[in-house]
Amino acid sequence: MTLSLSLTVNGERHDIELEDARPTLLDVLRERLGLTDTKKGCDRGQCGACTVLLDGRRVNSCLTLAMSADGAAVTTIEGVADGGTLHPVQAAFIENDAFQCGYCTPGQIMSAIGLIAEGDAGTDPERIREGMSGNICRCAAYPGITDAVLDAQTRLAQSQRKSA
Structure with a gap:
């Protein structure tokens, strides 16, 4: 059974099919969407290297199940600059x-x-x-x-x- 996940990442909507409900938001961002600037450090929520904004709030994406973010807006480091102008x-x-x-x-x-x-x-x-x-x-x-x-x-x- 596949699960449908819809995320708006850095202002762009992504519809993703998942084979199960276990992938984390970090894994979906890095492996499915190719947004590898969000880092996998400890993979236990202790280091903060994977911090993203989920509906404007800071979260450790390694601890957030991707399916729990269905319909949410995610901002990663790739989405904070405005073209060539740094945030x-x-x-x-x-x-x-x-x-x-x-x-x-x-x-x-x-x-x-x-x-x-x-x-x-x-x-x-x-x-x-x-x-x-x-x-x-x-x-x-x-x-x-x-x-x-x-x-x-x-x-x-x-x-x-x-x-x-």
């Missing part, structure tokens, strides 16, 4: 040296976008570190990550003021 969080990560090896960076950026959108980042570095604590960086680029989130919030606030 403000991506630009802030580059300018604040918020990565070293880069493996965790897609999940870190997606988590930062979600944290800012949720309104939980604030301006206190400790609060940001707590909000980003589900994302592990083995290279320990945490000071740059915290600075990037602070910087990105400022960029996004300025952008919103200009467009208002």
